[in-house]
Amino acid sequence: MVSRRQVVVARVYEKARRKLREHPKQIDAKFELFCKDPLHNSLDFHELDRLPHKGWWSYKVNDEIRTIVADQQDCWVVCYVDHHDDAYKWAERRRFTVNLLDGSYAMAPPISEVVEQVETVPETTQVFRVPLSGYTPEQIMRLGVPEDWAKHLVQATEEQLGSLLNQALGEDWMPEDVIERLFDLVDGKRPYRELLPPQISVLLPSELFRRRPRDFWSPESEEEIRKAIRGDWQQWIIFLHTSQKEAVERDLQGPIRISGGAGTGKTVVAAHRTAWLALKYPEARILLTTFTELLANNLRQRVEQIIGPLGGTKIEVENLHSVANRLFRYEMNRTERLIGNGTPEMDALLEEAIQRSGRSESLQFVRAEWEAIIDAWNVRTLDAYLKMERIGRKVPLPPNRREELWSVFEQVWQLLEERSLMTYDAMCHAVAEYVNQHPELRYDCVVVDEAQDFGPAELTLIRALAPADKPNSLFLCADSRQRIYRPAVPWSRFGIDTRGRSYILRVNYRTTQQIQEFSESILPLSIEGFQEDEAQLLAQRPIALMKGVAPEARSYENLEAEMRGLKEWIYRCLNENIQPGEIAIFARSNRVLEEVEHMLEEIYRERGIPGRKLGRETQPVPYEINYGTAHSAKGLEFRAVAVVGVNQSNFPSYAVVKDITDLAERQAKEAQERQLLYTACTRARERLYVSWSPTIGRSKFLEKALETLSRPLQQAHSSNSPRRGATGPISEGSS
Known part of the structure; x- marks a missing residue:
């Protein structure tokens, strides 16, 4: 019976729903109605019997939008939603197969519809590597791959294999974990026996889907359906x-x-x-x-x-x-008041310690030495300071220089004790x-x-x-x-x-391939690290699962024009059904952030949407546009992110690097500034907007990143991964 089957929701439906900006309330209302009554007249639920692969059905959201549903024996699987023709093309391109014996599934077309049959490699001096030639099709099938695909993959060259896996990843033809296993097998990162998934035999497809909560969700009640719709389907975050x-x-x-x-x-x-x-x-x-x-x-x-x-x-x-x-x-029953390094109060205390010592040291140098060595490592005596390795400081310091400086730091510790103060590190x-x-x-x-x-x-x-x-x-x-x-x-x-x-x-679930490519190009060529796995980590780019639009990079004649461009971008996001709380703006300097505040005040007067300044204890909320310093971006994520004021005075911050005279120290600080810009950019899930002013003042950190917007996209799973196409705009904003 059509009406008595269980309804299951595929994760690919949620992705399609989020991507489709139009008619969100109607889409959710018709989904809720379908779960209650698939035969309701307004749904026009019917089989798509003219498609090459059977089992696809469709229901009507409105005159423009259709939802695709798969007939899986004892349940209906809601799979996709899009404009009428695009939705039907999506179903036409796919074959939904379920293997009840091993608990695997795929939404992949037959391999013959994707590529030409593997041709015999002509005799040539060039050597073609066939990474999976040492495995049988049956072994590849045990990883969750459909039979016809497995037969092809064991014969494919490295280039063909990389292209196929990237395409399967981008099109959601197979589960993410299956693609990841194949990448690992190709790269030789893990032995085959460790990659084998548990073999789960089930009697019905609905049982299989319940065992894969990362990929499917079975609503148990009307309240659960409404909760999912209200919460933007966030139940998947816990799987x-x-x-x-x-x-x-x-x-x-x-x-x-x-x-x-x-x-x-x-x-x-x-x-x-x-x-x-x-x-x-x-x-x-x-x-x-x-x-x-x-x-x-x-x-x-x-x-x-x-x-x-x-x-x-x-x-x-x-x-x-x-x-x-x-x-x-x-x-411990301690009562000292805590004082933070880098605060005006701490700087004043360091200045006083310098004066007390009778030395003519610069505040900048003393502050850097205090924060990186003395306070961080709890150095309390001259003897400990003389023996201390300079981890965290690039500037070498001979013993006689340390003896001179110790008179300052001795005064710092004394002042803190006299005033019943204590640093967080202490x-x-x-x-x-x-x-x-x-x-x-x-x-x-x-x-x-x-x-x-x-x-x-x-x-x-x-x-x-x-x-x-x-x-x-x-x-x-x-x-x-x-x-x-x-x-x-x-x-x-x-x-x-x-x-x-x-x-x-190794798998990036948040940002699109385009945003990842752009952001990684900001990073320094080498990142300092001491942990045993860091070299391996930094050599491997994450596998980004989502494709999307390329980041926007825009230059402006002045800051006023840059804010007008930012305001226009925010309105575009809102018009594309991105909610205010899903938008964030980050800047490196307080001056730029002040201009962002003034621009958001204009939006509040025009649209009634307030801004919310993020801080160490300030959470984003659904109905306010978020903004804050680049540091406040840490650990957060948003659908749309703008990083503004990315000019040569802010990245790297002039205030941070202006007094650094040692070349190695300056390079280390600039590398950290690059990592800060990378962190801000990677908060974006779907939209990234980067701007700067004046036009000729662009940060040097963007040089390589902007090149990614005019070249084919690199979806990396290994050092010689094939490139896939995606381009994006680099433009000069109107003043």
């Missing part, structure tokens, strides 16, 4: 891809490190790891921590999506400085020492997100909070590309040795 699940469930003695580029799901993995630990160790005290309170709130929401409210559990989700401050106040060191003396304060398990930006003080505390003698006690997620606050330090110095226990996430 794990196969490679993410493997990372989450690593059961090892010793610290574990999870690495991956922007959008690979490190935060999702951290949240799921916390839930997994809570299930494995019901009585364990678990800390999930990160860099800021905003990021901690985001993590808390994700964990609660997985296991429900945290009240009554032994899970604590808190940013690390908040954890340290709590222990500092309530366990607090972390003090708390770590106290916890080591009182091990009962330790957590059983500690999970850390955004670990790349923690410095020596925080890493010392993290190591103290997690027991060294228990399995699964310390789990760190990090991306060296997004290190924007601290210089790289070797974790092994703090007893955090992840050798042999590192795992790299």
